[in-house]
Amino acid sequence: MWRRQQALLRWLPPLRAVAQSPPPWVGGGPACYYGSAAEGKKEKTAPLQARGMVDKFRMRAKGGDGGSGCVSLRRSRSDRQGRPDGGNGGKGGDVILECSRSIWDFSGLQHHMRGGRGGNGVSKNQIGTRGSDKIAQVPVGTVIHLVEGEQPSFAVNKPTRALDPWDIPGVTEHSSASSNQIDNAVMKGCDGGLSHWHIGPKHYTDGNEAEKKSINQPENGKYLHTCSEPGFSNTDCDVRTYPCQEEIDEKDQIESEDDDFWEDEDEFNTDEEEDEEEEEREEQDVQYCVAEMTKPGQRLIIARGGEGGLGNAFIMKEMRPSKEYRQEKIARLSTGQPGTEAFLILELKSIADVGLVGLPNAGKSTLLSALSRAQPEIADYEFTTLRPNIGSLTYEDYFSVKVADIPGLIKGAHENRGLGHAFLRHIERTKVLAYVLDLAATLNGRKGIPPWEQLQDLVTELEHYQEGLTRRPSLIVANKIDEEGADEMYEELKRRVQGVPIFPVCAILQEGVPDLRVGLRNLMDDSDPQGIDLRKITVQ
Numbered sequence: 107m108w109r110r111q112q113a114l115l116r117w118l119p120p121l122r123a124v125a126q127s128p129p130p131w132v133g134g135g136p137a138c139y140y141g142s143a144a145e146g147k148k149e150k151t152a153p154l155q156a157r158g159m160v161d162k163f164r165m166r167a168k169g170g171d172g173g174s175g176c177v178s179l180r181r182s183r184s185d186r187q188g189r190p191d192g193g194n195g196g197k198g199g200d201v202i203l204e205c206s207r208s209i210w211d212f213s214g215l216q217h218h219m220r221g222g223r224g225g226n227g228v229s230k231n232q233i234g235t236r237g238s239d240k241i242a243q244v245p246v247g248t249v250i251h252l253v254e255g256e257q258p259s260f261a262v263n264k265p266t267r268a269l270d271p272w273d274i275p276g277v278t279e280h281s282s283a284s285s286n287q288i289d290n291a292v293m294k295g296c297d298g299g300l301s302h303w304h305i306g307p308k309h310y311t312d313g314n315e316a317e318k319k320s321i322n323q324p325e326n327g328k329y330l331h332t333c334s335e336p337g338f339s340n341t342d343c344d345v346r347t348y349p350c351q352e353e354i355d356e357k358d359q360i361e362s363e364d365d366d367f368w369e370d371e372d373e374f375n376t377d378e379e380e381d382e383e384e385e386e387r388e389e390q391d392v393q394y395c396v397a398e399m400t401k402p403g404q405r406l407i408i409a410r411g412g413e414g415g416l417g418n419a420f421i422m423k424e425m426r427p428s429k430e431y432r433q434e435k436i437a438r439l440s441t442g443q444p445g446t447e448a449f450l451i452l453e454l455k456s457i458a459d460v461g462l463v464g465l466p467n468a469g470k471s472t473l474l475s476a477l478s479r480a481q482p483e484i485a486d487y488e489f490t491t492l493r494p495n496i497g498s499l500t501y502e503d504y505f506s507v508k509v510a511d512i513p514g515l516i517k518g519a520h521e522n523r524g525l526g527h528a529f530l531r532h533i534e535r536t537k538v539l540a541y542v543l544d545l546a547a548t549l550n551g552r553k554g555i556p557p558w559e560q561l562q563d564l565v566t567e568l569e570h571y572q573e574g575l576t577r578r579p580s581l582i583v584a585n586k587i588d589e590e591g592a593d594e595m596y597e598e599l600k601r602r603v604q605g606v607p608i609f610p611v612c613a614i615l616q617e618g619v620p621d622l623r624v625g626l627r628n629l630m631d632d633s634d635p636q637g638i639d640l641r642k643i644t645v646q
């Protein structure tokens with residue numbers, strides 16, 4: 107397992123980069139620096155991974171174990187034999203991912219998630235409470251890869267079957283606190299009564315020890331305390347009281363701490379030192395894209411809670427076990443089932459129709475705010491944008507287009523310079539690419555890159571990320587046309603770049619933006635649009 111996780115660390119370059127990056131730069135602004143991974147140079151820019159988004163995340167989930175069924179006999183003066191009245195254990199809680207618009211990345215998630223344990227059944231045929239579900243919110247566009255464990259499944263909102271008698275309506279969504287309240291109420295009810303007796307499995311005084319243990323102590327040791335009712339003795343039966351919910355929770359806590367599940371808290375922070383072959387083998391094991399979360403409110407169950415054990419009332423009534431093996435059968439059936447486990451990798455791939463790509467400071471965020479009502483952070487230093495911003499561009503006929511502004515790309519991003527090129531996954535699924543070029547990068551004494559070279563660098567980086575990415579429908583936004591000398595630059599750009607439409611724009615004053623909106627729409631509708639061909643860019 108340790109090696110598997112080591113291998114996965116390699117598989118996740120962005121995460122590793124974050125983990126291994128030098129101490130974060132405090133604050134932001136033009137005076138901050140970042141180290142080039144390739145050359146170790148210092149270059150002037152804003153803080154990077156220090157505030158960066160987490161768009162790949164490994165998670166281990168385990169459904170809550172089912173509660174134990176209760177073994178109890180209800181006796182009265184008129185019925186000295188008693189009749190079974192132990193209730194079924196409650197189902198364990200699920201671990202659920204919920205798709206939310208208000209979440210941007212995985213930074214708020216926990217690496218380990220575990221559903222709540224189902225409550226134990228109690229006497230008077232009372233069912234144990236359902237374990238609380240653990241719900242983690244993830245952004246729209248989350249893709250799930252399965253490394254190990256059960257396939258996740260989408261939760262169905264409306265009930266598709268008759269209500270399970272083990273599900274107590276209204277309990278599922280409650281926090282553990284409210285479950286406790288319900289449980290306590292149930293427990294109090296049972297503790298005060300004198301007319302019933304809780305009877306544990308028969309003690310064997312002979313036979314082998316293993317058998318004895320399995321019968322007397324169900325695996326998860328649910329029968330905690332023993333106390334006998336005064337004035338009553340029964341040589342065949344243990345008379346027991348049941349733990350209140352605080353005890354169950356406390357025990358869960360202790361169990362959880364001992365459990366393998368929590369064993370390697372550092373498992374996601376280990377150093378890299380393992381052979382390449384194993385890494386490749388592990389990568390092959392990953393089942394890619396087992397699920398994708400695209401709609402807000404969508405719920406995916408990644409680990410299911412175990413079913414609760416059966417109470418003796420149910421067992422005796424429905425199963426009628428033969429006398430010979432009755433005790434064994436009851437002991438076995440009353441044990442709650444363990445929850446399922448899964449080891450997953452979550453990856454965020456934003457879903458947008460149009461992707462804005464450009465060098466840092468080209469004006470992508472300004473353009474997004476001009477095109478839509480999005481309000482991304484805008485500043486005159488590089489790498490202001492550290493996570494994708496998505497805006498919605500709506501036309502008069504209510505046709506709506508989603509536009510994604512991603513962090514700036516620089517030459518060598520594929521060698522992990524700047525923010526690297528991992529952010530390109532957010533435009534991987536866009537239909538249209540808009541290259542935002544800064545016409546004023548070399549004007550008025552600025553030591554920037556000419557627009558055609560900007561374009562060349564962008565195309566090269568995109569192709570490094572994914573071959574053929576630049577073949578998708580594209581247009582060029584020649585931004586900052588308001589700057590002095592930008593008109594000449596625009597003319598030169600038109601001369602040097604062929605084959606794609608170029609729109610002169612001043613994003614800050616929203617000039618040229620209406621034409622750009624039309625251009626984007628045409629590109630979306632066009633049946634035979636063109637991408638960018640490096641050969642059609644003249645740099646020299």
Ligand SMILES: Nc1nc2c(ncn2[C@@H]2O[C@H](COP(=O)(O)OP(=O)(O)OP(=O)(O)O)[C@@H](O)[C@H]2O)c(=O)[nH]1
Pocket residue numbers: 464465466467468469470471472473483484485486487488489490491492512513514585586587588589611612613614615
């Ligand atoms: N003169 C002029 N300045 C602009 C225009 N558009 C953007 N700017 C300025 O350019 C600077 C950078 O703008 P941003 O929108 O943050 O650029 P960005 O491409 O999102 O930058 P990163 O976040 O680093 O990727 C800001 O100071 C903007 O005010 C424009 O049309 N004309």
